[in-house]
Amino acid sequence: MSSATPNKLTAADIRQMKGRTKVAALTAYDYPWAKLLDEAGVPLILVGDTVGMVVLGYPDTTHVTMDEMIHHVKAVARAKVRSLLVADLPYRSYETLQDALTNARRLVDAGAEAVKAEGGREIGAQVKAITDAGIPFLGHLGMLPQHIVEEGGKYRIKGRTEEQHVALLADARALVDAGAFAVVLECVTPPVAKEISELIPIPTIGIGSGPDCDGQILVTHDLIGAFPWFTPKFVTPRLQTGEAMRQAVRQWMEGLK
Ligand code: KIV
Numbered sequence: 001m002s003s004a005t006p007n008k009l010t011a012a013d014i015r016q017m018k019g020r021t022k023v024a025a026l027t028a029y030d031y032p033w034a035k036l037l038d039e040a041g042v043p044l045i046l047v048g049d050t051v052g053m054v055v056l057g058y059p060d061t062t063h064v065t066m067d068e069m070i071h072h073v074k075a076v077a078r079a080k081v082r083s084l085l086v087a088d089l090p091y092r093s094y095e096t097l098q099d100a101l102t103n104a105r106r107l108v109d110a111g112a113e114a115v116k117a118e119g120g121r122e123i124g125a126q127v128k129a130i131t132d133a134g135i136p137f138l139g140h141l142g143m144l145p146q147h148i149v150e151e152g153g154k155y156r157i158k159g160r161t162e163e164q165h166v167a168l169l170a171d172a173r174a175l176v177d178a179g180a181f182a183v184v185l186e187c188v189t190p191p192v193a194k195e196i197s198e199l200i201p202i203p204t205i206g207i208g209s210g211p212d213c214d215g216q217i218l219v220t221h222d223l224i225g226a227f228p229w230f231t232p233k234f235v236t237p238r239l240q241t242g243e244a245m246r247q248a249v250r251q252w253m254e255g256l257k
Pocket of ligand 1: 047186
């Protein structure tokens with residue numbers, strides 16, 4: 001009997017959504033959340049390196065290791081989701097061509113069906129090596145959390161200056177040329193995100209980049225209030241899971257008295 005997931009979505013399916021339907025994408029780091037997102041019909045699930053912040057308690061994503069990513073990708077892959085399962089290449093895991101290929105293959109061996117890394121022209125050769133090896137690649141431009149140290153510890157909106165605007169357009173083109181199937185635009189000014197979306201033939205998936213991207217991605221913990229100590233300005237939580245949990249635990253403890 002085949003164990004293939006029925007109607008499995010591929011990177012090509014996500015790419016073809018451009019101009020037809022908005023791409024909805026959310027993060028998952030474990031089996032139950034992946035299953036719930038899949039049952040809700042989310043077409044793209046990202047095992048993001050945000051796992052470091054919202055699950056592992058690190059101050060930023062630069063602490064996440066390949067071994068930690070592999071652990072979480074394996075857990076999500078066990079859910080055998082219909083969604084496309086994308087995994088982040090963590091900080092400094094794709095500095096050379098060989099590292100990029102080796103680590104992308106390790107994520108695929110753990111169950112990822114595509115990989116994501118941060119950057120544009122400066123990682124073009126790595127992206128090409130990954131896509132030439134048959135591994136679908138999701139780009140990530142704009143505010144790049146793995147560069148938090150170089151940015152002086154601040155997450156800054158991108159596209160405000162003409163220099164950034166021009167660089168973003170060139171980076172988006174470079175990712176298309178290197179074979180990316182879609183690109184995340186994180187905290188890019190909405191007019192520039194719109195311009196990139198109109199310029200490139202692959203979907204842009206925005207986060208904090210306005211409504212005119214071809215899709216949207218969020219950290220699921222932000223969407224459902226499961227990391228209540230910090231919520232990005234651009235997210236309106238649909239649930240207050242953290243508070244509901246505190247209340248449920250208090251009620252249960254009261255019942256023990
Ligand atoms: O790691 C992550 O969760 C991400 C999203 C915020 C896009 O890269």
